Amino acid sequence: MHYTFDIEEGNFTNAGQASGNIKKTLKQLNVNPASIKRIVVALYEAEINAVAHAYGGKIDVDIDSDKITMVVADRGPGIPNIDLAMTEGYSTASKEVREMGFGAGMGLPNIKSNTDQLDIQTQLGVGTTITMTVFF
Amino acid sequence: MKIKEIADLLNGKIIGDINYETESDNAFASDLMSDVLRLTTPCAMLITGLCNMQTIRTAEMADIKVIILARGKIADEEMIEQASVNDIIIIETGYSLFKVSGILYNYGVQPIY
Numbered sequence A: 001m002h003y004t005f006d007i008e009e010g011n012f013t014n015a016g017q018a019s020g021n022i023k024k025t026l027k028q029l030n031v032n033p034a035s036i037k038r039i040v041v042a043l044y045e046a047e048i049n050a051v052a053h054a055y056g057g058k059i060d061v062d063i064d065s066d067k068i069t070m071v072v073a074d075r076g077p078g079i080p081n082i083d084l085a086m087t088e089g090y091s092t093a094s095k096e097v098r099e100m101g102f103g104a105g106m107g108l109p110n111i112k113s114n115t116d117q118l119d120i121q122t123q124l125g126v127g128t129t130i131t132m133t134v135f136f
Numbered sequence B: 001m002k003i004k005e006i007a008d009l010l011n012g013k014i015i016g017d018i019n020y021e022t023e024s025d026n027a028f029a030s031d032l033m034s035d036v037l038r039l040t041t042p043c044a045m046l047i048t049g050l051c052n053m054q055t056i057r058t059a060e061m062a063d064i065k066v067i068i069l070a071r072g073k074i075a076d077e078e079m080i081e082q083a084s085v086n087d088i089i090i091i092e093t094g095y096s097l098f099k100v101s102g103i104l105y106n107y108g109v110q111p112i113y
Helices: A017-028 A033-053 A095-099 A107-113 B003-009 B033-037 B053-061 B077-085 B097-106
Strands: A002-007 A057-063 A067-074 A117-123 A127-135 B013-015 B026-029 B045-048 B066-069 B089-092
Touching: A002 A017, A002 A033, A017 A033, A017 A057, A017 A067, A017 B053, A033 A057, A033 A067, A033 A107, A033 A127, A033 B033, A033 B053, A107 A117, A107 B033, B003 B013, B003 B066, B003 B089, B003 B097, B026 B097, B033 B053, B045 B053, B045 B097, B053 B066, B053 B077, B077 B089
Parallel strands: B026 B045, B045 B066, B066 B089
Antiparallel strands: A002 A057, A057 A067, A067 A127, A117 A127, B013 B089
């Protein structure tokens, strides 16, 4: 099954809609609750990252019998230093993002700990594509 | 502890059409949603002063069924609707985060860690 969602730059009200929809779908498919939680936490953090830091983008989700693959592709500005971005506590988030309860430098580390496979491709001025896989 | 008891202890207001028999025995207090999303132990209640749509979304993703909004924060209609769709109960109280946590701890609600 394939699902696609748009990410609107700076729209915090809608951030989490994709994760919420995927959660409902996985529940209907009787995926175990522990896996569902890992999946939606990772996807939700990625959604928040894209809304907070990027100029919008797209989410593609593929659900197979034993795994889910989630690709969050944004339209820039790209991550200058991935190692730094993966460090707990490091953040470039705006005041607005922090007021929403995020921006403490936990997003990417949270994504990493909740996925079985994580690939981050980024190019300055072009965008970042995060591919996350979780096995059920 | 039952929702009604919790609301009474906190002089709080229960929002929405809920099952008053719902029980909640542990809680986590934070205004930082990424810390809430890091929890690996099931958490029944989130005590927070953060009052926006992401509070509800975070509870939805983290399987938290009760949100206690401290410091007099009031949920807006959109938040209430989103909470209702996901069977999340909201309790509003004028007490501070520290006071809410202290009262509930004193009555046996367990911390996550």
